[in-house]
Amino acid sequence: MDPLLQPLVVNGLSLRNRVLSTSHAIGYVDDGYPRERYQLYHEEKAKGGIGLTMFGGSSNVSADSGSVFSQIDVTNDAIVPIFREFAERIHRHGAALMCQLTHLGARSHWRADRWLPTIAPSRYREPAHRGFAKAADHHDIARIVADFGAAARRCREGGLDGLEVHVPGHLVGQFWSPDINRREDEFGGSLENRCRFGIMILEEIRRQVGADYPVGLRMAVGDGGSSGLTDDDYVDIARLHDNSGLVDFFNLTHGRLDTDLGRAEYMPGMYVGLAPQLGRVAAFNARARLTKPIFHAARINDLATARHALREGIVDMVGMTRAHIADPHIVAKIERGEEERIRPCVGATYCSWKRRCIHNVSVGREKLLPHEVPKAPAGRRVVVVGAGPAGLEAARIAAERGHQVSVLEAAPKAGGQVRLAAMVPARRDLIGIVDWRLAELERLGVEIRYNVFAEAEDILALEPEVVIVACGGLPDRMEERVPGAETLAETVWELLEAPRAIGQKILFYDALGTSAGTSCAEMLASEGISFELVTPDSGVGEETSYLDRPFVMRALYKAGVPIHRDLHLKALRRRGNLIEAEFVNEFTGEATILECDRFVMDHGTVPMDTLYEELRGGSRNQGVTDLDALTEGHSQSEVAPLALDGGYELHRIGDAISSRDIHAAMLDAARLCTAL
Numbered sequence: 001m002d003p004l005l006q007p008l009v010v011n012g013l014s015l016r017n018r019v020l021s022t023s024h025a026i027g028y029v030d031d032g033y034p035r036e037r038y039q040l041y042h043e044e045k046a047k048g049g050i051g052l053t054m055f056g057g058s059s060n061v062s063a064d065s066g067s068v069f070s071q072i073d074v075t076n077d078a079i080v081p082i083f084r085e086f087a088e089r090i091h092r093h094g095a096a097l098m099c100q101l102t103h104l105g106a107r108s109h110w111r112a113d114r115w116l117p118t119i120a121p122s123r124y125r126e127p128a129h130r131g132f133a134k135a136a137d138h139h140d141i142a143r144i145v146a147d148f149g150a151a152a153r154r155c156r157e158g159g160l161d162g163l164e165v166h167v168p169g170h171l172v173g174q175f176w177s178p179d180i181n182r183r184e185d186e187f188g189g190s191l192e193n194r195c196r197f198g199i200m201i202l203e204e205i206r207r208q209v210g211a212d213y214p215v216g217l218r219m220a221v222g223d224g225g226s227s228g229l230t231d232d233d234y235v236d237i238a239r240l241h242d243n244s245g246l247v248d249f250f251n252l253t254h255g256r257l258d259t260d261l262g263r264a265e266y267m268p269g270m271y272v273g274l275a276p277q278l279g280r281v282a283a284f285n286a287r288a289r290l291t292k293p294i295f296h297a298a299r300i301n302d303l304a305t306a307r308h309a310l311r312e313g314i315v316d317m318v319g320m321t322r323a324h325i326a327d328p329h330i331v332a333k334i335e336r337g338e339e340e341r342i343r344p345c346v347g348a349t350y351c352s353w354k355r356r357c358i359h360n361v362s363v364g365r366e367k368l369l370p371h372e373v374p375k376a377p378a379g380r381r382v383v384v385v386g387a388g389p390a391g392l393e394a395a396r397i398a399a400e401r402g403h404q405v406s407v408l409e410a411a412p413k414a415g416g417q418v419r420l421a422a423m424v425p426a427r428r429d430l431i432g433i434v435d436w437r438l439a440e441l442e443r444l445g446v447e448i449r450y451n452v453f454a455e456a457e458d459i460l461a462l463e464p465e466v467v468i469v470a471c472g473g474l475p476d477r478m479e480e481r482v483p484g485a486e487t488l489a490e491t492v493w494e495l496l497e498a499p500r501a502i503g504q505k506i507l508f509y510d511a512l513g514t515s516a517g518t519s520c521a522e523m524l525a526s527e528g529i530s531f532e533l534v535t536p537d538s539g540v541g542e543e544t545s546y547l548d549r550p551f552v553m554r555a556l557y558k559a560g561v562p563i564h565r566d567l568h569l570k571a572l573r574r575r576g577n578l579i580e581a582e583f584v585n586e587f588t589g590e591a592t593i594l595e596c597d598r599f600v601m602d603h604g605t606v607p608m609d610t611l612y613e614e615l616r617g618g619s620r621n622q623g624v625t626d627l628d629a630l631t632e633g634h635s636q637s638e639v640a641p642l643a644l645d646g647g648y649e650l651h652r653i654g655d656a657i658s659s660r661d662i663h664a665a666m667l668d669a670a671r672l673c674t675a676l
Contacts, residue, residue, distance in 0.1 A: 222284070
């Protein structure tokens with residue numbers, strides 16, 4: 001009697017279980033339409049047993065709702081046959097499919113999409129997108145109401161199983177907000193008047209789709225008063241819609257979307273705890289006592305929390321959206337009794353920022369990189385050097401293909417830089433990337449030989465047919481460009497491994513602006529360590545997720561950390577007991593001298609390529625990986641010219657090639673080994 005596996009009926013629609021993926025803008029649209037790539041992404045969840053997959057995060061119903069984050073265009077009937085194809089694809093696996101509709105209102109920009117003026121209840125400049133919106137007149141209101149109805153009709157004609165209307169931060173929510181809605185007509189003033197526009201939309205949707213079609217409302221249960229609405233107001237609004245008979249389910253959330261920090265809390269990642277909004281939804285439900293089913297999703301990544309939310313009656317459908325990006329086969333694995341094999345979502349927010357999962361590289365590439373690895377025609381002997389993210393993924397996929405795999409690792413534990421990154425408190429969940437692969441390798445019978453600093457003869461003794469060098473890199477101290485760096489500069493690796501003394505002044509040079517540097521800066525600030533932050537960029541964390549950066553900046557500002565921007569490191573030298581760092585301003589060319597007890601820097605890694613170079617001469621392919629074959633899903637053995645008849649194929653992946661990130665390392669491994 002697993003609560004996750006119980007069916008639910010929503011206005012006549014029978015859902016096979018209580019698990020859903022909520023609407024989100026994954027960015028795989030093709031000229032505004034959800035074609036094959038977009039559909040394959042959602043189809044994988046249907047194959048994996050999900051009850052309901054919702055798509056089209058903020059699909060636009062009107063021409064002046066300009067697409068600013070790769071949304072779906074539902075403004076004309078050309079979408080109907082695409083919806084039909086999409087629905088048929090999902091339905092053949094027994095899942096249901098719904099779309100989210102919206103008008104962004106001021107949450108867009110006049111330069112977006114069709115370059116039309118944006119609108120709002122009153123003249124307004126939304127802080128996130130920065131464009132001025134004109135006040136909607138009565139013609140605009142009537143037009144947009146009709147557009148919602150027409151879009152809803154297209155959903156039904158397209159064979160979709162239902163839809164929801166998005167409220168928070170968008171045009172309907174802007175009408176709700178007394179801070180934005182300053183109107184003095186029948187659409188402004190009282191709460192009932194401010195809700196009138198949204199009610200008219202729902203009435204028109206019902207007129208177009210009928211009473212027997214599931215229609216939901218995506219609404220907040222509170223936003224901290226940022227919209228001028230109190231928690232009591234939200235309860236009253238929910239009751240008003242519940243009593244209207246126009247809504248079949250409520251998809252509840254909390255927070256605001258129009259500021260960097262608000263958005264980061266609304267779509268929480270690893271800097272926020274698990275299920276941070278669930279308690280607020282529970283408290284809201286206890287007061288509102290709504291009669292319709294409740295959906296909710298916000299970092300519910302684990303099954304224990306999901307089951308708790310259902311058992312306690314907090315929700316009727318539990319959203320595990322990013323969890324299904326990490327592993328679209330969650331439900332199928334539960335049904336097979338394989339919960340321990342579910343790939344964990346580690347909260348890296350890579351999916352929101354880069355539209356990819358940090359450690360499931362098949363997402364968005366389903367056509368070339370299947371989530372379920374197929375068997376190879378024949379087994380081969382494969383040696384993987386290095387048990388970091390690239391090496392572990394290469395070993396896992398090669399073993400799934402049926403190859404005989406040996407892994408050699410110089411360290412006493414697997415994980416490489418991921419294990420190091422997980423030492424930062426905010427990023428500790430990254431270790432799930434390593435732990436999951438170690439468990440999979442154990443299941444597959446792959447042994448990792450630790451404390452083996454592999455040399456060429458060690459590799460050749462294993463008589464490999466394929467050698468994959470995944471030994472990563474070493475920190476780049478910029479010794480060749482910065483005098484004094486070789487002896488005076490420490491790296492973030494050493495910062496994490498060495499004691500950090502209170503009172504010891506650190507100068508932290510974040511030369512890249514990636515999460516490696518920013519997370520360490522946040523850690524130092526949270527620990528009360530005295531330090532100054534220097535960056536060559538115009539801002540801190542230029543290459544950090546927009547959902548993580550706000551928490552870094554908050555920690556830096558709270559700690560009063562001095563931040564120096566636009567400065568390039570030129571030299572380090574010893575002056576007494578201190579280190580003197582010389583920087584040059586990007587724009588003025590003027591020198592700046594800063595002093596510290598410890599100079600710490602992050603400038604990525606330099607590949608460890610000695611072993612690779614030693615092995616190249618004896619390899620059949622001279623260590624060359626054919627890039628066309630790699631990206632098109634072809635076997636290297638089939639397309640690469642082989643210089644020698646005997647010997648082994650040799651490839652290198654991940655940071656053993658160049659300094660990149662976890663996803664890139666695993667993509668190298670998957671592309672190579674899925675076709676091995």
